[in-house]
Amino acid sequence: MDEIGIGEVVRRSGVPASTLRYYEERGLITCVRRQGLARVFSVAVLEQLALIGVCRTAGFSLEEILLMFSPDGRPSPNREMLAAKADELDATIRKLALMRDDLRHAAACPAPTHMECPTFRRVLGQA
Amino acid sequence: MDEIGIGEVVRRSGVPASTLRYYEERGLITCVRRQGLARVFSVAVLEQLALIGVCRTAGFSLEEILLMFSPDGRPSPNREMLAAKADELDATIRKLALMRDDLRHAAACPAPTHMECPTFRRVLGQA
């Protein structure tokens, strides 16, 4: 069966029902049909939710996600925007990688004069 | 001079004065002294702001940043937490890197059946 109820979606995605309804209202996801009042989703919604989750982690707003992907999970035909978002993401990733390194360094380095440590200061120059 | 007024901080950091006051109220930054009512900051606040900015980009809340770094910008002595945050960040970075690749792929790949494309689906398995 590739059709599931909202409870199943909650169970398998970890996303609360209230959020699913909200996402639907915002046009981020859609249910294939209704069975009485109850929403019936395609299992594909699980992938779409995963996608939305990653985008949210990446710092994109629901509005941006809506622009990047149609509610069926397909990327927007606007290639320029997708490429631009990829570049944005690339910049973010580089900053985060520096910060990760610095956090690790901070966790290891006992120096109280940490702000003077060149390893730590790299990240600040980047931002 | 390593002491600057709030206007100078705004000019050099791009962070609005209202936000600076809010950050001070939340304990994220401090001014070295007051001159009358006016805050006087050390230039070091610019680095702290950069740090806060990166942390925000990384998805950390002000509360978390407060726990990770004292208002002088030094990392928390809680090494375990810093290491944990680094790991968190690492996982985030990996997801974002996949997503970046996928966005680039989506920008290039004309297939409408994009959700079926293995390149694109990788990211979803990760999340």
Place this chain on the structure above:
DNA sequence: GTCCTACTTCAAGTCGGCTTGAGGTCAAGT
């Protein structure tokens, strides 16, 4: 001395992203 400009406080408002609660629907079980 008074005007300007840069600053201040404090309370209230805004915005995104949900969550909560009251009250209703519907199919299945006893």
Place this chain on the structure above:
DNA sequence: ACTTGACCTCAAGCCGACTTGAAGTAGGAC
């Protein structure tokens, strides 16, 4: 027939992170 449980709608509320606005202050130029 009635209860239970899973679902529904719709309006209101909440939280984090700020922003805005009204009213005040402090120092310098004229």
